[in-house]
Amino acid sequence: VPFGDHRGGAAAIGPETAGILIEPVQGEGGMRPVPHAVPAGSCASCATSTAALIFDEVQCGVGRTGKLFAHEWAGIAPDVMAIAKGIGGGFPIGACLATEEGRGGHDAGTHGTTFGGNPLAMAVGNAVLDVVLAPGFLDHVAQMGLRLRCSGSRELATAHPDVVAEEVRGRGCCWA
Numbered sequence: 160v161p162f163g164d165h166r167g168g169a170a171a172i173g174p175e176t177a178g179i180l181i182e183p184v185q186g187e188g189g190m191r192p193v194p195h196a197v198p199a200g201s202c203a204s205c206a207t208s209t210a211a212l213i214f215d216e217v218q219c220g221v222g223r224t225g226k227l228f229a230h231e232w233a234g235i236a237p238d239v240m241a242i243a244k245g246i247g248g249g250f251p252i253g254a255c256l257a258t259e260e261g262r263g264g265h266d267a268g269t270h271g272t273t274f275g276g277n278p279l280a281m282a283v284g285n286a287v288l289d290v291v292l293a294p295g296f297l298d299h300v301a302q303m304g305l306r307l308r309c310s311g312s313r314e315l316a317t318a319h320p321d322v323v324a325e326e327v328r329g330r331g332c333c334w335a
């Protein structure tokens with residue numbers, strides 16, 4: 160469905176819809192925050208159907224928008240979510256998180272990969288969470304993001320008028 164069209168999204172759901180997949184802040188799509196109405200409307204649609212609400216927070220998750228997860232800005236939560244870049248802090252980790260209901264038939268160990276769950280990567284992920292969840296860290300991300308949005312982007316636009324357009328998009332510390 161077209162970007163931001165939550166009514167179109169709701170209308171597209173049928174009895175054979177397995178799930179709705181949303182990237183709350185589109186990264187490669189041009190750092191476009193999806194309007195809150197989309198995840199909120201999709202959440203309501205999933206609640207009245209068998210469709211699962213799935214978020215791709217590989218790029219926007221784990222602190223980068225000023226909240227632990229980008230979907231928190233919309234005040235709702237998914238059934239299943241992919242995270243990766245932020246939780247690794249540079250180290251290669253990916254994770255698929257799910258609620259009790261969202262995990263379906265997956266028990267611990269059934270979602271296996273060659274390197275999945277390895278102790279080194281898990282230790283790194285734990286260390287990243289210690290930092291990101293420390294008191295004040297996420298507030299600091301939001302403050303720095305605001306500074307970047309307000310003065311930083313203007314300075315960049317002034318210094319590079321040939322490459323910086325009028326429009327500034329993003330959330331937290333993710334800007335384009």
Ligand SMILES: Cc1ncc(COP(=O)(O)O)c(C=O)c1O
Binds near residue numbers: 182215216217219253
């Ligand atoms: C939003 C998003 N989803 C998924 C991926 C793919 O993740 P991975 O390379 O961990 O499979 C990326 C990678 O850039 C991404 O930005």
